[in-house]
Amino acid sequence: MKKLLISLLFILLSGTIIAGKKASATTNLHDFMEDYTKEAMKHFKKTGDRTYLNRLLPEFPALTIEEQRTDWKKIVDQSIAEGKPEKSCKTCHDLYKKDYKKLYRKREIRIPEKIFGMDEEMRKAGK
Numbered sequence: 001m002k003k004l005l006i007s008l009l010f011i012l013l014s015g016t017i018i019a020g021k022k023a024s025a026t027t028n029l030h031d032f033m034e035d036y037t038k039e040a041m042k043h044f045k046k047t048g049d050r051t052y053l054n055r056l057l058p059e060f061p062a063l064t065i066e067e068q069r070t071d072w073k074k075i076v077d078q079s080i081a082e083g084k085p086e087k088s089c090k091t092c093h094d095l096y097k098k099d100y101k102k103l104y105r106k107r108e109i110r111i112p113e114k115i116f117g118m119d120e121e122m123r124k125a126g127k
């Protein structure tokens, strides 16, 4: 009986964890930028390592509205090709940040599976 209770508790707990993870897979661009991109930039500034930035940036075009995708892809592809992903921030922000904020601040985005959890990974890596 005790064993059964423990297994039940375990199932309940893992269910909660999975549900929690799923829920946090959706966010908005602002929070994504704060949790993921800013963290990757901090890591780069501290260590000179661009791995996280290079992994994140290619996912950006998928996060915005249809009409902006091609241009966002151009911006991130170019910065990666130049080996300077950190340059994309200002380029894109100058062009898109103000309007995006005004029009789509609350728009929901889904964090792509490939990079989901990278925020935790970066925090654990200790920057």
Ligand code: HEC
Pocket (backbone or CB within 6 Å): 029, 030, 033, 034, 037, 038, 041, 053, 060, 072, 075, 076, 085, 086, 088, 089, 090, 092, 093, 096, 097, 098, 100, 101, 104, 105, 106
């Ligand atoms: C291709 C476009 C694009 C690129 C590249 C990009 N951002 Fe952003 N970023 C945005 C947009 C759009 C917003 C506004 C989102 C909102 O407020 O709804 C934003 C918002 C932010 C915010 C939230 C705070 C603020 O200033 O409003 C941070 C922090 C941020 N970006 C960091 C970065 C960093 C660091 C980089 C470079 C490594 C970067 N971003 C690259 C589009 C981009």
